[in-house]
Amino acid sequence: MKLSYIVLSFIFLFQASQGFDFDEKELETEESVWKLYERWRGHHSVSRASHEALKRFNVFRHNVLHVHKTNKKNKPYKLKINRFADITHHEFRNSYAGSNVKHHRMLRGPKRGSGGFMYENVTIVPSSVDWREKGAVTKVKNQQDCGSCWAFSTVAAVEGINKIRTNKLVSLSEQELVDCDTEENQGCAGGLMEPAFEFIKNKGGIKPEETYPYEFNDVELCRAKYVDGDIVTIDGHEHVPENDEEALLKAVAHQPVSVAIDAGSSDFQLYSEYNIKAT
Template identity: 90%
Template sequence: MKLFFIVLISFLSLLQASKGFDFDEKELETEENVWKLYERWRGHHSVSRASHEAIKRFNVFRHNVLHVHRTNKKNKPYKLKINRFADITHHEFRSSYAGSNVKHHRMLRGPKRGSGGFMYENVTRVPSSVDWREKGAVTEVKNQQDCGSCWAFSTVAAVEGINKIRTNKLVSLSEQELVDCDTEENQGCAGGLMEPAFEFIKNNGGIKTEETYPYDSSDVQFCRANSIGGETVTIDGHEHVPENDEEELLKAVAHQPVSVAIDAGSSDFQLYSEGVFIGECGTQLNHGVVIVGYGETKNGTKYWIVRNSWGPEWGEGGYVRIERGISENEGRCGIAMEASYPTKLSSTPSTHESVVRDDVKDEL
């Protein structure tokens, strides 16, 4: 019974956080009212600030809350909210949460590698909408915290998806293993690229589970993968989607979740709440995410369903719908520039699964 109440309290806390934070226009009329609003926001998100930081953080909060208020009064297909990023500056946000420097790592790595093929090239028909969450191929939304490890979360989500599709088993995998062990080209909390992460998983015989190698948002740990037992999930390799082509990207997403990089550094993206994001963003790729589906609104606006790694209280339960099918070849926020996916051609289970199933056969 005690365990039940602990689980219930945790669920209610998460539910409350996911509802976001609402405010009334009257709370913006005076400096005193805005300060009370800031205190209420801090309590809602359990944010503590040192006393000497209070005035600076309040000034940032006031700027952001006014931006949210003005933006939401406009006729846009998306809304903003005072989320947990509301008292950090745009520069601080970019540095901590959109600082993976994907473009930088691509330049250092050179031309794209992989198998050299695109297995979905000859696909001629795809469903009008796809949502891999509904098909059970997506784990719960995770939180990279203030570590620039989005590349690891993007990689892992794509591997979790193809593993479920091929083996019919959804396993939450370890981002921390990539942060700790995939260090030849990727740089842990200082950013990275999904392509070498896919190569690392293939060349190292797979990746551990989240349960056996949990995330701690730190890149000062040594690699512990060889000393950890348990299940290991493997892939056969990876492929790239032809760049700057949303139609080709659509073919891939129709068959599996796909890792992509985007420019997530705008103020609107920082404070995004719901709707189809059509906000201003460039193509300076700085954040790794994964596309888990696509669809179209009743008024005909096409969108990608994108899983983020900033926790379930951001956006639509941790997701953002990004406009699809725009005139620019790169796609909204550069979403079609750096798309790749893992390949797992057989339904061969992980090593741990094989042992379990052989034991069952012996018993039968």
């Protein structure tokens, strides 16, 4: 099985968080914003120590105002006060967008892959494809406070192509990559999908999540040989040609692809949905 993927900038993969709406009147006074903060904490089951609560409230207030002001503009997306609403953008980037793609790309040098692009000569693609409906995508996963999104991005693509080729959807082990793929990748300190694909190929496959579950941190001990479970293998990977939307269209019409995106803005931290009403 060969994989196609495209790298844009920073890798970011986390569990989608549902925020909730609020009324403009809730922003009128300090007391009403505090009540909104308490409602938010209850909604997301967020506990804060008493000495920390005021600082977190100040961050929350700043983020809520940003959400409110941004949503009043004619932007093609909407923000919400999701589960990241009382952390600073610096904290968000360090905890959830820490794959350091540029750093790892410089260390690795030019991109390497199997060569070519298998869908180059495709001339007809469907108007839409939903790989969830085709059963090629597992449930949304949460990397937690660990810069392991490179591993999640890798695994998602392997899960998808494995389903397409074998008709079996198997949730695979991100933790195996975090623990074992350490020659170039650095666990929670970040990494790239490219060497992770090579690791899976060269090691003869990857174990299922069920037998090698995610532990939200660097365990620093590769336990792959000690756990059971059938492995899923790949025979290579390819790069989707850069800056080529037609090539990307062809790729995603045939399989889920591994993608890295730039998570470097406050709007991404508080992103909720695409706003189809925007013009």
